[in-house]
Amino acid sequence: MGVIEKIKAIEEEMARTQKNKATEYHLGLLKGKLARLRQQLLAEETAPTGGGGTGFEVAKSGDARAVLIGFPSVGKSSLLSKITTTKAEVAHYAFTTLTSVPGVLKYQGAEVQIVDLPGIIYGASQGKGRGRQVISTARTADLILMVLDATKGAHQRESLEKELESVGIRLNKAKPNIYYKKKETGGVKVTFTSPSKANLTEEAIKGILKDYRIHNADVLVRDDKCTIDDFIDILNDQHCSYIKCLYAYNKIDAVSLEEVDRLAREPNTVVMSCETELGLDDVVDEIWYQLNLSRVFTKKRGIKPDFSDPLVVRNNSTVGDLCHSIHRDFKDKFKYALVWGSSAKHSPQKCGLTHKIHDEDVVSLFTK
Numbered sequence: 328m329g330v331i332e333k334i335k336a337i338e339e340e341m342a343r344t345q346k347n348k349a350t351e352y353h354l355g356l357l358k359g360k361l362a363r364l365r366q367q368l369l370a371e372e373t374a375p376t377g378g379g380g381t382g383f384e385v386a387k388s389g390d391a392r393a394v395l396i397g398f399p400s401v402g403k404s405s406l407l408s409k410i411t412t413t414k415a416e417v418a419h420y421a422f423t424t425l426t427s428v429p430g431v432l433k434y435q436g437a438e439v440q441i442v443d444l445p446g447i448i449y450g451a452s453q454g455k456g457r458g459r460q461v462i463s464t465a466r467t468a469d470l471i472l473m474v475l476d477a478t479k480g481a482h483q484r485e486s487l488e489k490e491l492e493s494v495g496i497r498l499n500k501a502k503p504n505i506y507y508k509k510k511e512t513g514g515v516k517v518t519f520t521s522p523s524k525a526n527l528t529e530e531a532i533k534g535i536l537k538d539y540r541i542h543n544a545d546v547l548v549r550d551d552k553c554t555i556d557d558f559i560d561i562l563n564d565q566h567c568s569y570i571k572c573l574y575a576y577n578k579i580d581a582v583s584l585e586e587v588d589r590l591a592r593e594p595n596t597v598v599m600s601c602e603t604e605l606g607l608d609d610v611v612d613e614i615w616y617q618l619n620l621s622r623v624f625t626k627k628r629g630i631k632p633d634f635s636d637p638l639v640v641r642n643n644s645t646v647g648d649l650c651h652s653i654h655r656d657f658k659d660k661f662k663y664a665l666v667w668g669s670s671a672k673h674s675p676q677k678c679g680l681t682h683k684i685h686d687e688d689v690v691s692l693f694t695k
């Protein structure tokens with residue numbers, strides 16, 4: 328049986344199986360198997376072929392990458408053209424964009440790569456259209472920007488989420504807090520830090536492991552809300568990507584104010600009109616906010632800091648992380664830092680490697 332037939336068989340079995348307490352872990356297993364098979368399908372499609380690939384993948388650049396995902400003609404290329412200097416082709420017909428197009432969003436000295444992609448269609452996760460390439464590019468994103476058409480219903484968002492979910496992309500979800508280690512001997516040991524409030528029981532874990540033919544392992548469930556699906560995600564770890572998602576509703580010029588207001592209140596959501604340039608600044612601010620990055624300006628003694636050229640680090644980074652981002656051996660030479668900005672108690676504050684820096688801090692580093 329080929330991969331596609333296997334997928335079909337599992338989908339049919341899932342459709343036949345009624346969802347209830349007795350079947351939920353079997354259904355979870357089937358879901359896990361599906362995710363693995365779909366991954367396999369994607370890998371086959373995107374594996375580099377001898378005679379040169381399709382040129383679909385773009386090299387990463389800048390401080391982070393946001394990827395535009397959405398159905399055809401929702402305005403992905405319009406958005407790229409508005410917030411970067413890249414001019415992408417925009418037209419009223421579906422599938423105007425046929426390959427990936429990168430652009431650079433400049434945000435107060437930081438650079439975010441924005442990747443425009445072809446529209447996704449129903450069944451993309453099974454390889455329809457350019458679905459496979461689009462999905463494998465989505466997996467490389469620090470942020471998925473899901474572009475939606477405000478004039479269409481809620482089903483577009485749900486079905487896109489389903490497509491991504493089915494290939495192991497988890498949106499706005501932290502990796503389940505479960506420690507799992509496969510071992511050589513000793514049997515299966517399951518521990519819960521507090522009694523489970525979801526369907527993940529010791530019995531379910533043992534059943535799932537048996538199905539995976541794993542007979543020796545340590546499992547520690549650290550979160551009482553973990554589900555069977557979460558545990559299967561942990562077992563399929565290399566097939567799961569946990570990615571932030573920002574929902575951007577475009578074409579708000581074409582719907583009522585009430586509808587705009589309703590959409591804008593949804594979590595992780597921005598509303599915009601690329602055509603009338605409404606809300607674009609908010610979109611850009613929100614992209615930056617969701618990426619969870621800080622800009623830090625370094626300053627040499629006696630010279631003003633260069634505010635056009637920040638170092639970009641993850642939020643909650645320490646002075647030590649900053650040193651590491653400059654050079655991996657820099658920490659060894661480090662003596663102390665002077666810090667100006669909201670993280671400093673006084674201006675400047677003398678700090679060590681563990682001091683946490685904030686967005687827009689100015690830092691002078693002194694070496695031995």
Ligand SMILES: Nc1nc2c(ncn2[C@@H]2O[C@H](COP(=O)(O)OP(=O)(O)OP(=O)(O)O)[C@@H](O)[C@H]2O)c(=O)[nH]1
Binds near residue numbers: 397405421
């Ligand atoms: N009313 C309205 N139309 C818009 C807006 N933004 C884009 N459009 C129109 O929507 C159509 C599709 O825009 P594109 O940017 O090509 O959409 P896309 O998502 O890149 O489309 P594909 O590449 O084909 O998947 C064009 O006719 C645009 O002029 C908007 O804010 N309001």
Ligand SMILES: [K+]
Binds near residue numbers: 418
């Ligand atoms: K289009």
Ligand SMILES: [Mg+2]
Binds near residue numbers: 403404405416
């Ligand atoms: Mg396009």
